[in-house]
Amino acid sequence: MSWNCRNILSSLFCCVLCAVHGTVTASDTVYVSGAVQHDGLLEWDPKWYYGSNSYLDLSVHYLNDSNRCHFKGLRATTRLEMMQWPLPGYDEDFAGHGVGHLSVAATFDFGEFTVGDVYAQFGAGLILNLYEDRYLGIDGALRGAKINLQPYKGIDFTLLGGKQRRFWNCYTDHAWGWNYTQDAVLGADLELHVDQWSRRMQELDMSLLIGASYVSKYEQFDSVYVMRDDGQYIYNLPLWVGAGDVRVNWQYKGWDLLVEYANKANDPSDENGYSYMPGEAFLASLSYSRKGLAVLAQIKRSYNMAFRSSRKCISLTGLEGRINLLPVFGKQHTYALPSLNQYATQYANGEWAFQTELRYTWARKTRMGGRYGTTLALSAAHIRGLKEPGSWDVSPRSEGEYFTDINLELNKRLSKRWWLNAMLMYQAANFNVIEGEGGFMRAGIAVVEGRFRLNDNIGMRGELQYLYSPHYEGQWIFALYELSLYQCVSLSGEWMYNIGHAPLATNEHFYNVSATYTNGAHRLQLGYCKTKDGYNCAGGVCRYVPQQKGITLSYNFSW
Amino acid sequence: MKRALLILWTVVLCACEVIDEADRLIPVPLPPANSRNHVLFDCTGFRCVNCPKAAEVAQSLASTYAGQLFVVSVHPPSNPFTQGLYDYTCPEADSIYIALNGTPSTPFPAGNLDFKPYGEDFLVPPSEWPTMVYNAMGDTAAPYLEVTAFADTVKHIVDIQALYDKRQVRLMTMLVEDSVLGVQAMPDGSVNTAYYHRHMLRSASLKGEPLRLPEQCRLPYCTVVAVLIDNNNTIIQADETLINLSGAGR
Numbered sequence: 001m002s003w004n005c006r007n008i009l010s011s012l013f014c015c016v017l018c019a020v021h022g023t024v025t026a027s028d029t030v031y032v033s034g035a036v037q038h039d040g041l042l043e044w045d046p047k048w049y050y051g052s053n054s055y056l057d058l059s060v061h062y063l064n065d066s067n068r069c070h071f072k073g074l075r076a077t078t079r080l081e082m083m084q085w086p087l088p089g090y091d092e093d094f095a096g097h098g099v100g101h102l103s104v105a106a107t108f109d110f111g112e113f114t115v116g117d118v119y120a121q122f123g124a125g126l127i128l129n130l131y132e133d134r135y136l137g138i139d140g141a142l143r144g145a146k147i148n149l150q151p152y153k154g155i156d157f158t159l160l161g162g163k164q165r166r167f168w169n170c171y172t173d174h175a176w177g178w179n180y181t182q183d184a185v186l187g188a189d190l191e192l193h194v195d196q197w198s199r200r201m202q203e204l205d206m207s208l209l210i211g212a213s214y215v216s217k218y219e220q221f222d223s224v225y226v227m228r229d230d231g232q233y234i235y236n237l238p239l240w241v242g243a244g245d246v247r248v249n250w251q252y253k254g255w256d257l258l259v260e261y262a263n264k265a266n267d268p269s270d271e272n273g274y275s276y277m278p279g280e281a282f283l284a285s286l287s288y289s290r291k292g293l294a295v296l297a298q299i300k301r302s303y304n305m306a307f308r309s310s311r312k313c314i315s316l317t318g319l320e321g322r323i324n325l326l327p328v329f330g331k332q333h334t335y336a337l338p339s340l341n342q343y344a345t346q347y348a349n350g351e352w353a354f355q356t357e358l359r360y361t362w363a364r365k366t367r368m369g370g371r372y373g374t375t376l377a378l379s380a381a382h383i384r385g386l387k388e389p390g391s392w393d394v395s396p397r398s399e400g401e402y403f404t405d406i407n408l409e410l411n412k413r414l415s416k417r418w419w420l421n422a423m424l425m426y427q428a429a430n431f432n433v434i435e436g437e438g439g440f441m442r443a444g445i446a447v448v449e450g451r452f453r454l455n456d457n458i459g460m461r462g463e464l465q466y467l468y469s470p471h472y473e474g475q476w477i478f479a480l481y482e483l484s485l486y487q488c489v490s491l492s493g494e495w496m497y498n499i500g501h502a503p504l505a506t507n508e509h510f511y512n513v514s515a516t517y518t519n520g521a522h523r524l525q526l527g528y529c530k531t532k533d534g535y536n537c538a539g540g541v542c543r544y545v546p547q548q549k550g551i552t553l554s555y556n557f558s559w
Numbered sequence: 560m561k562r563a564l565l566i567l568w569t570v571v572l573c574a575c576e577v578i579d580e581a582d583r584l585i586p587v588p589l590p591p592a593n594s595r596n597h598v599l600f601d602c603t604g605f606r607c608v609n610c611p612k613a614a615e616v617a618q619s620l621a622s623t624y625a626g627q628l629f630v631v632s633v634h635p636p637s638n639p640f641t642q643g644l645y646d647y648t649c650p651e652a653d654s655i656y657i658a659l660n661g662t663p664s665t666p667f668p669a670g671n672l673d674f675k676p677y678g679e680d681f682l683v684p685p686s687e688w689p690t691m692v693y694n695a696m697g698d699t700a701a702p703y704l705e706v707t708a709f710a711d712t713v714k715h716i717v718d719i720q721a722l723y724d725k726r727q728v729r730l731m732t733m734l735v736e737d738s739v740l741g742v743q744a745m746p747d748g749s750v751n752t753a754y755y756h757r758h759m760l761r762s763a764s765l766k767g768e769p770l771r772l773p774e775q776c777r778l779p780y781c782t783v784v785a786v787l788i789d790n791n792n793t794i795i796q797a798d799e800t801l802i803n804l805s806g807a808g809r
Binding site for chain 1: 574575576577578580582583584585586587588589604606607608609616619620623639640660662663664666667678679680684686687689690692693744748750
């Protein structure tokens with residue numbers, strides 16, 4: 001990265017802001033929003049290190065209140081990132097600082113035009129889902145443009161293109177990311193809201209959406225050598241790789257049915273071992289909800305759907321450059337022990353995934369509901385491999401199980417001051433598939449969480465968790481206590497211990513104590529921790545976080 | 560405006576290239592042999608299920624470029640893939656691993672050629688190794704290096720004698736044992752208890768001093784890989800030799 005490049009970008013942004021201010025009239029509205037975030041960790045063993053990730057988000061909104069023209073408003077957004085020494089577990093290629101995001105969006109009554117860094121999702125994201133998740137170290141923005149049009153009632157059309165961000169690549173080619181000679185991503189999405197054309201469907205309160213998307217990526221030719229018994233070769237790599245997606249979403253009186261299918265052309269890459277087989281993904285989801293009851297059933301089958309803007313893994317964490325995001329199956333746990341073993345979606349190998357959830361709430365002042373009501377939730381997810389590469393058959397029971405998660409959760413308010421949340425859970429994880437080592441693990445987990453509010457100023461929360469497993473690292477126990485005072489101070493302490501009696505047991509203690517002070521939009525947290533290594537997962541994408549021991553400092557402010 | 564959108568839409572829809580099965584591989588001639596030798600460091604661990612495949616890639620490359628490419632399998636103790644009931648590590652493996660920017664969170668398998676960065680990283684996945692090696696084989700500038708090794712089984716050391724121009728370079732030597740019978744997690748999830756680990760690093764010396772000879776090493780299966788390192792800390796020449804028994808050890 002060069003400073004000149006950054007200065008020019010900053011100047012450009014200032015010009016845009018000035019231009020916005022110059023056109024403001026008395027009837028218009030301009031406001032600025034933003035956020036500051038700093039997360040740091042000070043370690044001294046084996047060497048002194050202060051790792052930190054800092055972000056400054058800034059948005060300027062201009063709303064045109066006049067009804068005389070099609071123009072509705074302008075939004076300029078930027079994000080300054082400072083990660084000279086990133087937190088442990090973040091890819092070292094993120095080390096640096098600069099303008100990580102810059103975009104200007106103009107809104108009209110018939111659509112929106114965005115220039116700069118754009119995010120988007122087509123359908124469920126099977127072929128395109130560009131998003132930012134700073135806790136995982138992912139920023140999949142395209143530096144280019146996006147056009148979103150609603151030219152006619154019920155029609156929603158999106159066209160986008162650009163170069164995907166991979167760490168600081170927008171600076172390294174000295175073209176501020178606008179150089180598309182090496183790689184680019186193009187996409188188009190059309191959604192037809194059929195119900196908006198049918199009075200009968202509107203009367204029935206029924207909605208029907210038919211959507212189709214197409215995404216193609218360009219990448220310049222690269223010599224990738226391969227050894228064969230009869231000599232050495234290079235792969236004849238496709239410069240353009242296309243992927244298509246069709247979907248139907250129907251909703252009627254609490255019912256919601258989504259069926260989506262995606263297909264990707266040959267896309268040999270590091271991740272799939274330079275396989276030329278086409279990729280496929282199929283997703284079907286049926287849910288029903290009414291007051292007190294929610295039911296969900298989902299099924300997904302995917303194969304070779306690793307769709308990246310770079311066929312080579314730039315980094316060994318492999319989080320960068322992903323164009324799509326397959327929906328994750330399995331409950332996203334927030335409790336400590338259940339989230340020890342999380343599932344990472346198998347993009348290249350493929351998988352069959354099944355998920356169901358039933359949630360029922362007994363109303364207040366009933367026999368089961370008691371005085372305050374009771375909620376019971378049962379959810380199950382089961383993920384298996386494909387019998388053979390590209391096959392639609394499920395792999396046999398004996399060897400193909402990747403992940404299973406069955407949990408029963410009870411949520412009840414016991415009295416005016418007491419709340420209880422309890423969970424029983426069964427987990428099975430094939431770590432050889434998920435993490436590349438570790439064997440197979442089956443575990444049973446019990447969680448009890450209690451919350452108590454003494455008065456408006458004093459509240460407390462406690463957790464007790466126990467994980468039993470004869471495999472992997474064996475049994476774990478976890479306890480947490482949190483005290484909230486005057487709605488501005490929070491003191492928290494947690495302890496986790498590996499009881500052992502398993503092949504990889506460590507009998508190690510882990511702990512975390514912290515104090516948090518909140519004042520309006522400011523939040524400051526100071527803590528001391530020793531945390532276990534493991535995977536931080538969100539949406540089926542996981543980042544390995546090494547064991548940490550040190551002082552943590554976190555500050556957030558938004559306005 | 561409509562025309563521009565139509566053109567964009569057409570470009571997006573047409574942008575896909577399907578490669579016929581018969582056209583997927585383009586044969587390339589091997590680079591001409593020269594006197595410049597290289598070392599491929601294969602960072603591996605017995606708990607890493609994908610490492611046997613990487614070892615096959617490394618072995619295939621070593622066979623193709625026989626005499627010009629030497630493989631050293633590094634089992635660094637600081638990486639979780641090497642930790643557990645079985646120990647194939649040595650302290651020197653960690654020194655090399657850390658010099659290659661390896662961390663406890665570096666996923667295995669990963670490899671490096673000649674201590675040089677490839678792209679922006681020192682450690683790269685095995686799918687990159689053939690390309691990395693092929694490109695490096697074009698280097699022709701090679702200083703002279705000839706090395707001989709003598710084992711002293713009483714003192715448990717290996718003495719090194721090396722002929723090279725000592726200006727601007729330093730000598731590093733590595734004791735490598737081949738075909739070590741042991742345990743390895745396999746790609747299908749099974750555990751192979753009769754797996755032959757290839758080219759396992761047993762000890763190393765950064766200054767060309769006598770090498771430590773661990774007791775479990777079987778001398779007929781051991782070799783010494785010697786490398787010359789320049790001021791940029793990259794390997795500029797390498798040589799491999801079998802170990803002779805010295806007089807004291809006979």
